[in-house]
Amino acid sequence: MIRYALATLALPAILAAAPAERVVTDTALVTKANDAEVRLLIDPGAPAMPILTEEAAARAGLKAGPFGIGYRVGPVMVAGRSAVGRIGLGDAPAKRRIGWTAKPYLVGYDGVVGPGGLPDQVVRFRLRPAQPGEREVAIPMDADGGLFGNWGASNGVLTIDSQPLQVRFNLHQDATIATAGAALTLAKALDGTLDDDRAEAEIAFGVKRPVRTLRLAKPFAIGPIALTSLLARTSDFGNAEGIAATGTAPDPDEIVVTAKGKRDHKRDRVIIGRAALAGCSSITFDKPAKQIRLRCR
Structure with missing residues (x-):
């Protein structure tokens, strides 16, 4: 659900x-x-x-x-x-x-x-001029804390299968990228499979992480944004072994986190890239309302 x-x-x-x-x-x-x-x-x-x-x-x-x-x-x-x-x-x-x-x-x-x-x-980040037929969708916003109080990022918060999923936005990279834990949650909820392609994607501070394409039978939707494929970081917090592969079996060396016990869903995050925001004219961070608002077609 x-x-x-x-x-x-x-x-x-x-x-x-x-x-x-x-x-x-x-x-x-x-x-x-x-x-x-x-x-x-x-x-x-x-x-x-x-x-x-x-x-x-x-x-x-x-x-x-x-x-x-x-x-x-x-x-x-x-x-x-x-x-x-x-x-x-x-x-x-x-x-x-x-x-x-x-x-x-x-x-x-x-x-x-x-x-x-x-x-x-x-x-408000203005991405392009507004166009007819746009609508605005609000996502609850929560800072992820950090040292000295709320010095962390401002995240959108969704709920998938009764679990929290953080959402961030990246305006300088086209690809949408999910952490391993988020990819596992999406795959379970939306019938996802991993392609056998293997690459690296830069995340921040020059750090690159291994990624594979995650394909979803049901779209991952945030208002007008509907994604049927994205990149999955296969070697992060979480265990992506539970995602079926469309090609050969996943390389066991790729999956480095196999800790026993309950996974910390607070680390599950999807970073929405510029390509997925092509139909959006703005992203607004409203601090008093604790909302992130997307205005898209």
């Missing part, structure tokens, strides 16, 4: 009552960390804590405090340091905790920040 906690909203009412919002049309933000100019990526799937590269942190004169940070990509931990510094994120520069890592979140940027770290109560 699949239960999506979604709501279709009447657009005229939303537009009339909408609070002031920040509209992101260019995801590059040029600002200052202390006195150093930095170019940040505003990314809908990134943590709320601004995270710089080591080089940018050095230019900003940040001195590591006692609190380290870590960003986990499957079994790979990207370790970093943090300190309190002044940084402008669309408002006047203010003291905030800033992290940094050796590798950039995305090549070409000095750092990254998610919508939860911006001062605005409502953050």
Whole structure:
């Protein structure tokens, strides 16, 4: 059984009552960390804590405090340091905790920040001009916590087979990618099978994970978005052995997590890529309402 906690909203009412919002049309933000100019990526799937590269942190004169940070990509931990510094994120520069890592979140940027770290109560990513026939769908939003409080990413939360499934959005990669645990949940609920193709996909901070194509007999739907195939990360938290293969049997070396006991569904996550969002004009993060709203055809 699949239960999506979604709501279709009447657009005229939303537009009339909408609070002031920040509209992101260019995801590059040029600002200052202390006195150093930095170019940040505003990314809908990134943590709320601004995270710089080591080089940018050095230019900003940040001195590591006692609190380290870590960003986990499957079994790979990207370790970093943090300190309190002044940084402008669309408002006047203010003291905030800033992290940094050796590798950039995305090549070409000095750092990254998610919508939860911006001062605005409502953050709307405009993907393209609105078109006739669009409707707006709301997904419950929850931050995934982290060090120093709600410094994690802003996730959508769905329920599939009575289990939570986190949803994030990636505007700089076409593919939609599910963690191993999420792939197993989707395969069970939507009659999924794994192709015998094998590749690697970059997730964040240059970390690549092995992936295979997961094909679904029933679509994975989030409002107007309906996916019948996506990439499954086969070597993450969770055990993908339960997914039937359309080709040869899965390579047992691919599946590295076979822990006994109940799986932690809080790690199950699907990152929706740009290709799946082709029919959408905007993604809105409404912090007071604790909603992520998609406006799509």
